[in-house]
Amino acid sequence: MQKDDGSRAIGTVLDPKGKAIAAIRGGGAFYGEVDILGKPYITGYEPIRDPGGKIIGVYYVGYIKTQ
Incomplete structure (x- = not known):
């Protein structure tokens, strides 16, 4: 994804x-639609965990929603 x-x-x-x-x-x-930088995206977010199970980040995938 790119900024303006x-x-x-x-x-x-x-x-x-x-x-x-x-x-x-x-x-x-x-998984669902969210607004990112003022534009609608279909997205997926999953937690990234360290070996102890603590959440240390987030995996993301998204596609801009077109009409």
């Missing part, structure tokens, strides 16, 4: 009030 200036959107922060972060904090995955 053409640079890659790496290390972006999930919406702290969004459905995706709620699912991740609960230990699960989230």
Whole structure:
């Protein structure tokens, strides 16, 4: 995914009030539509865990929603 200036959107922060972060904090995955940088995306988020099971990041895949 790219920002409007053409640079890659790496290390972006999930919406702290969004459905995706709620699912991740609960230990699960989230699949659905979210707004990213002002545009609708069909997405999937899954937690990345360390060997002890602690969530240390998030895998993401998404496609911009077209009409």
